[in-house]
Amino acid sequence: MATIQWFPGHMAKALRQVKENIKQVDIVLELVDARLPESSRNPQLAQILQNKPSILVLTKKDLADSQTTARWVRYYESQKQPAIAVNSTTGSLKIIEEKIKQVLADKIALQAEKGILHKRIKVMCIGIPNVGKSTLLNHLVKKNVAQVGNRPGVTKSQQWLKAGKDMLLLDTPGILWPKFEDPMIGKKLALTGAIKETLYAKDDIALYLLEHFCQFAPAKLKEHYKLSESDLSLSTVDLLLLITKKIGFKDDYDKASERMILECRKGKLGRYTLDAVPESTQRYDG
Ligand SMILES: Nc1nc2c(ncn2[C@@H]2O[C@H](COP(=O)(O)OP(=O)(O)OP(=O)(O)O)[C@@H](O)[C@H]2O)c(=O)[nH]1
Ligand SMILES: [Mg+2]
Structure with a gap:
């Protein structure tokens, strides 16, 4: 089988912008697809995020196997990586706001001590194409301000959005990385819709x-x-x-x-998860 090769072109620019803006945000929402949480996680971002508080958001949980998703979330939490799973197409995303405030609790308390109250939290949303960044931000903003579409590459540039009085959100274009070390990653990303269909x-x-x-x-x-x-x-x-x-x-x-x-x-073959949770977390089962 052929290996999917991806030359990121404009994605290099998007990555540079993420590096520039990371300094001015309080927290990053790193979105991954619940059907392939590890394979949809851009390895370039770990270095950029470093000590910045972040939440790993497993999107499209309605399409993934629910037990495996729960195990993935526990796995990341056990690795000290705050994580939650969401379906952004329905219901409330209050859970994300709560998680953000939980992760930033110390910082917010420190600001309160200094008399700084109600400072807007700046949140940057990043992830691979088509993972649901703009959909999730529209939900948090409670308006359809960011363009969404079921194909990769819908968001072309960064955009700040206001969510109530509490948050400022930064939507970013989806970013893949220049080479998939494991060809299976390319296949998984293609199957779930992160790669343009002309490329495979x-x-x-x-x-x-x-x-x-x-x-x-x-x-x-x-x-x-x-x-x-x-x-x-x-x-x-x-x-x-x-x-x-x-x-x-x-x-x-x-x-x-x-x-x-x-x-x-579309889920016609039922819910599925392509990435297996590392063995070490099996003990969480049942
Ligand atoms: N089933 C399901 N579909 C979702 C979910 N979140 C987003 N989608 C769908 O996924 C597709 C892509 O959503 P977008 O929000 O445009 O994705 P994006 O990450 O902003 O994509 P780019 O701007 O191309 O990087 C749309 O068809 C959404 O309706 C979810 O939680 N569940
Ligand atoms: Mg988008």
Whole structure:
């Protein structure tokens, strides 16, 4: 299978702007996709964040396996990285405001001692493309001020937004990193929609999808594509050809791959998490 290569071009500029603005914010919301919390975490950001208070926000929790998400959150908290999981398309995001105030409690108390009250908290929101940065900020602002869209690269430049009297929020363009050390990361990011579709071969990603679901959620695959038990032991290439026929695309497996990827993103194959929680946290189970 081909390795997805990503040359970040304009993302280098976006990264530079993050470095410039980090000094003037109180806290960073680092957004990752709950379906792949580690693979969607930009390794370049760790160095930039350093001692800046941050919260790891696992977005799209409605699409991820809920037990695994809970374990991921506990894992990060056990690593002293404050973390929460959210679905930004519904319900209240009060939980984020509360978490921000909790993480900054000492700083706010110190300011209060000095007589500084009601200082707006400056929050920067960062993460890979399409992870839901603008959606989450719109929720916090309670207005649709930031443009959102279900494709990577919607936000083109940084934008400050006011959220009530308490917070100032900075929306930023999604940033990927120049090279994925592990080609699986590219496949996971492509499957979940962080990479422009012109940059990967759809059949490669559909084959990855089949590999994952055959191993971790065969029942869902069987049910959705009306497969028999023996179909599941076919090679993934033969399975792709079979599904292509079953969904009426004859031998157009590129079109079938596109359909399968979109259905998977929409949750038609059920909730799934592509990244496994490190073994050490298994003890948290049950
Ligand atoms: N199911 C689900 N969809 C979400 C969630 N958050 C965001 N989305 C969807 O994800 C897509 C991308 O959202 P955006 O807010 O534009 O993402 P972004 O991170 O700002 O993307 P860029 O500006 O391209 O970097 C949109 O279709 C949102 O509706 C969530 O918690 N659950
Ligand atoms: Mg955006």
